[in-house]
Amino acid sequence: MTGSLLxxxxxxxxxxxxAEEGGADRLEVVSxxxxxxxxxxxxxxxAIADKCGLPQMVMLxxxxxxxxxxxxxxxxxxxxxxxxxxxxxxxxFGFLTEDGAVDLEATDALIxxxxxxxxxxxxxxxxxxxxxxxxxxxxxxxxxATVLTSGSPLGVGAGLPVLRARADAGDAPLTLAGGGLKxxxxxxxxxxxxxxFHVGSAVRGSWGTPVDPARVQEWRRLIDQx
Numbered sequence: 001m002t003g004s005l006l007x008x009x010x011x012x013x014x015x016x017x018x019a020e021e022g023g024a025d026r027l028e029v030v031s032x033x034x035x036x037x038x039x040x041x042x043x044x045x046x047a048i049a050d051k052c053g054l055p056q057m058v059m060l061x062x063x064x065x066x067x068x069x070x071x072x073x074x075x076x077x078x079x080x081x082x083x084x085x086x087x088x089x090x091x092x093f094g095f096l097t098e099d100g101a102v103d104l105e106a107t108d109a110l111i112x113x114x115x116x117x118x119x120x121x122x123x124x125x126x127x128x129x130x131x132x133x134x135x136x137x138x139x140x141x142x143x144x145a146t147v148l149t150s151g152s153p154l155g156v157g158a159g160l161p162v163l164r165a166r167a168d169a170g171d172a173p174l175t176l177a178g179g180g181l182k183x184x185x186x187x188x189x190x191x192x193x194x195x196x197f198h199v200g201s202a203v204r205g206s207w208g209t210p211v212d213p214a215r216v217q218e219w220r221r222l223i224d225q226x
Contacts, residue, residue, distance in 0.1 A: 004190075004223040007057065007176065008216060009037070009200035012044065015211040016052040019203070022216020026055045028092055028120075028148075028198065033207045035064035037122075039079055042086040049087025057120055057145075058083050060093040060110060066124040068095045068106050080113045090114070090145060094121035094138070100129030102137040111142055118145035123179050126153050131162060139171060146176035148198055155180020160188060167192035186222055197223050 008019035010027040019027055029045060030037035037059050045058055060079065062072040080091070091114045095103035102125075111119065121138045126149055128134035138147060151159020151166070156179060166175060177189050178198025186197070201207060203215040 003195070005176075005196040006216070006220055006223055007178070007196070007198045008203055008211060009033070009198070010048065010056075010211065011207075012210075013047050013051050015204075016048045016054065016056075018211035018213040019216055020052050020054050022203070022211075022213035023220035024054060024216055026057060026089070027052075028059065029056045029088075030059040030092075033200070037061065037092075038063075039076065039083075042079075042082040045083055045086035045088055055089035056087060057090045057092050058088040059122075060091050060114075061122075066094070066096040066127055067098060068103070073106050073109060076110060077113045080110070084114075084117065088117070090118040090120070092120040092122050092148065094124040096124050096128060096134075100127070102128065102134050104137060107138075107141065115143060118143050120144075120146045120148050120176060122148045123150060125149055126151065126159065126179070135166060135169075135171060139174060144174065146196055147171070147174050148176045148178050150177070150179030150181070156185045156189075157182065160185065163189065163194065164192050167194060183219075183222055190223070195223075 005025045007026050008024040010016040010029050029040050031040040032038045038061050060076045093110050095106040097103045125134045150156040151162035172193035175194045176196040176198050
């Protein structure tokens with residue numbers, strides 16, 4: 001990856017256009033941030049694609065947790081075709097078993113469903129029972145673009161030591177830092193070699209207000225300063 005990547009969470013077309021105006025590189029398109037981000041409708045993905053030129057990484061997730069039932073997995077596999085046709089450039093997913101290990105069977109099923117499109121393993125990795133084992137399981141999976149991680153369920157501030165350890169282990173190129181990401185965290189992350197950043201509430205007043213292009217522009221300048 002050349003330069004730094006800025007990904008902005010978009011809940012609607014207005015968010016997507018504001019992110020584009022502010023200089024974002026790509027979108028994570030989700031619904032229901034009250035549940036931490038669930039699968040959006042294909043109609044939304046199509047509407048964004050019609051108005052906005054940014055690539056959309058689309059969430060595949062049915063519930064607020066990090067596990068998936070067989071019925072939910074079947075539904076997500078069916079969703080992939082419709083979302084791809086609507087304009088998805090890639091997908092965001094990743095699952096844990098009940099005991100906190102990476103659910104490779106479910107994750108592999110969706111990797112096959114979305115292939116050849118790239119995908120992001122989301123913050124389920126931060127909630128694994130053994131984070132290092134989870135990274136070992138995820139990092140070599142096919143077509144993996146990035147791992148969205150804060151290093152801790154409590155957010156980037158608490159997770160900086162883990163993010164530094166992952167960078168020391170060679171995972172900085174895969175790391176998409178997000179989840180409680182604040183401006184003061186960026187210099188350390190850049191120093192670790194992290195070059196991809198994911199923001200949601202940081203570019204809006206609250207989840208009830210839209211993305212502010214001026215805030216996106218501030219983040220653009222911040223991560224490009226290196």
